[in-house]
Amino acid sequence: MGMKQKKKRKVPIGRILLSAAILLGGLYGVRAALAGLAPAPGHTMVVRPVGQSKEDTVYALAQSGLGQMTKVSKTRADMTEGSLILVNRDYACQFPAESALKSVYEGKNDTYQVSNTTVRLQQEALDAFNALFADFQRAKGRTDLLLCSGFRTYDHQKQLLDEKVAQTDAVEAAKWVAQPGRSEHHTGYAADLSIYHPNGRTESYTGTGKYAWLNQNCEKYGIIVRYPEDKAAITGISHEPWHFRYVGEPHAYAMTHLGLCMEEYIDLLRSYPYDGQHLGIQYFDGTTYEVYYVAAGRGNTDVPVPQDQPYTLSGNNVDGFVVTVKIA
Ligand SMILES: [Zn+2]
Numbered sequence: 009m010g011m012k013q014k015k016k017r018k019v020p021i022g023r024i025l026l027s028a029a030i031l032l033g034g035l036y037g038v039r040a041a042l043a044g045l046a047p048a049p050g051h052t053m054v055v056r057p058v059g060q061s062k063e064d065t066v067y068a069l070a071q072s073g074l075g076q077m078t079k080v081s082k083t084r085a086d087m088t089e090g091s092l093i094l095v096n097r098d099y100a101c102q103f104p105a106e107s108a109l110k111s112v113y114e115g116k117n118d119t120y121q122v123s124n125t126t127v128r129l130q131q132e133a134l135d136a137f138n139a140l141f142a143d144f145q146r147a148k149g150r151t152d153l154l155l156c157s158g159f160r161t162y163d164h165q166k167q168l169l170d171e172k173v174a175q176t177d178a179v180e181a182a183k184w185v186a187q188p189g190r191s192e193h194h195t196g197y198a199a200d201l202s203i204y205h206p207n208g209r210t211e212s213y214t215g216t217g218k219y220a221w222l223n224q225n226c227e228k229y230g231i232i233v234r235y236p237e238d239k240a241a242i243t244g245i246s247h248e249p250w251h252f253r254y255v256g257e258p259h260a261y262a263m264t265h266l267g268l269c270m271e272e273y274i275d276l277l278r279s280y281p282y283d284g285q286h287l288g289i290q291y292f293d294g295t296t297y298e299v300y301y302v303a304a305g306r307g308n309t310d311v312p313v314p315q316d317q318p319y320t321l322s323g324n325n326v327d328g329f330v331v332t333v334k335i336a
Contacts, residue, residue, distance in 0.1 A: 072286060073298050073335035076315040082329060087304050090322025091132060091197055091230070091256040092330050094274045097187065097244045099325050101194035109159050109196050110134050119145035120153040121204045129158040130196040133254035137199060140222065140229040148218045154204035160193035183246045192234060197254045215249030223249060227264040228292055230257045239269035256320060256332070258291040259299075274324050277301045282312050282331075296335040303328040 088102035095101040109128040116122055116134070120141040129137070137155065145151055160168075166188040172181035185191075192198040203211040203219075215223040215233070223233050231254050237247035245251075255263070255270065263273045280287040280300050287299040302311045304327055311329050313319055319333040 073288075073296065073317075074314050074333060075317060077312050078315045079310040079312050080321070082304075082309045082311050082321075082323075084304060084307070087323035087327075087329065088325050090324075090330075091130075091254055091320075092259060092274070092322035093195060093197075093325035094270055095190060095192045095195055095325060096271065097190055100189045101191070101325070103162070103194055104130065104159075104196050112155055112158055116155075117142055119151050120155060121151075123154055123156040127155060127158045128196065129199060130254070132256070133197045133199070136229045136231055136254050137252075140226055140231060143225070143229075144222050147221055150218060152204050153213075153219075153222075154202045154210060155199050156202045156210070157193060157200040158198070159196040160191060162188045162194070165189070165191045165193065184248075186245070192251075192253060198234065199252050200248075201250045201252065213250035226252060227260045230254055230260045232260045232263055232270065234270060236269060239272075242271050243269055256322070258289045258295070258297045259332070261291060262287075262289045274326060277324070277330055278303075278328070288335075298333045298335050300331055301328055302331065 085102070089104070093101070108130055110131050111125065112122045112127045112129055112134060113125040115131075115138070117138050119138075141153055144153070165186065169181060169185045169188065172185045175181075186193075193200075201213040201222075203213055205211065213219065226232065231252050233249060234251050234253040235243050235245040235248040240246050253270070254260075259273065263270065266273070266276075268276060277287065277299065278301050282300045282302050289297045289299060291297060301324075302309065304323075309329065311321060311331065313321060313331055314333050317333050317335070319331055322330050322332075324330055
């Protein structure tokens with residue numbers, strides 16, 4: 009069986025590392041052809057470590073771990089939903105249904121504070137932040153985190169931008185506050201932190217000192233520091249150590265260890281189509297995930313998914329879908 013050669017497109021940071029990983033790992037190509045929805049070839053999988061650097065977490069799958077496949081039909085609108093949706097100055101947010109948003113005040117644990125009863129997040133993001141903050145409290149003994157911003161409406165974002173423009177000017181404001189409709193806060197997957205003092209005063213969150221633990225460990229909870237200092241030119245937003253984004257397991261882990269911001273990672277995933285080589289990610293807990301991309305059609309898209317294995321499916325809010333399969 010001949011192996012389909014993938015065309016080299018533009019090479020983002022990390023692609024070279026991955027290519028090297030694939031070569032070193034033994035490039036046999038995951039040829040999970042959709043034809044007739046036959047089982048993906050290879051019911052066993054070989055995962056090979058590729059080196060000693062921190063890129064060790066991403067491996068080449070020598071063989072797909074996918075079993076019998078089926079398909080689900082997705083609309084263009086579905087592409088704008090899910091924990092991997094990219095929202096930035098180029099890609100506006102399609103606002104989530106009100107029913108998808110949960111009150112942080114009602115759903116939180118007691119290891120952190122929330123600024124008021126109107127703060128809302130998507131349920132899976134809230135679950136992830138609850139777990140992260142509970143473990144932070146166990147590790148550092150602190151309960152003074154304040155979740156001060158979650159989901160924002162269009163009007164709320166407009167108000168924040170207007171305030172920032174009044175304080176500074178339009179150019180400076182644009183470095184910090186996204187245009188209404190293009191803020192990640194519209195997704196319900198993003199949260200801002202500050203520090204709460206018993207006297208009611210709040211302090212900016214810088215992610216340093218005791219709090220550095222959060223910025224260093226959030227990758228294990230499906231959460232990323234969305235706007236790192238060295239990626240400002242790509243994200244269009246200045247360094248914001250207080251802004252966290254839920255993207256789901258194991259993507260936060262992979263992004264962090266590949267040194268990619270979300271824009272770069274979404275771009276990278278496009279080079280792992282269903283009918284080509286898939287991305288294998290060895291998660292820190294020993295789990296292996298198999299990840300592939302399916303381009304959205306002009307109408308509905310049939311997305312191949314495993315029949316018997318647990319998976320998540322997310323739109324990327326740009327041009328397609330990402331399927332993440334838990335292999336073992
Ligand atoms: Zn924010």
